[in-house]
Amino acid sequence: MSFTPTPHAQAPTPVRPTLAPREQETLRHIAAGCTYVQTARHMGLSRHTVDAYLRRIRAKLDINSMAELTRLAVSLGL
Incomplete structure (x- = not known):
């Protein structure tokens, strides 16, 4: 009995x-x-x-609040 690992789909x-x-x-x-x-x-x-830039960012990334915008900036290293 041999075990051949199958790759997991990412x-x-x-x-x-x-x-x-x-x-x-x-x-x-x-x-x-x-x-x-x-x-x-x-x-x-x-x-x-x-304001237009921030509206575009929110629309692109489906973000609704300033807290989410700030979290995004931190995660992006900005």
Whole structure:
């Protein structure tokens, strides 16, 4: 009786959409505790553009709260 191990099928890793560099930068500022206005000043943008970036991030990654955004930033090393 011989035992031949069978390879286990690996679970597919979920595909996570990539964030654009400006989205990453925005997320980094927000996770660091900056307000939308402070983030906009640091990045040379309007507050509305910062809001648009964050809406895009939430839509891409199906995130609904600032706590989830911050957790994401930490997990990404931002």
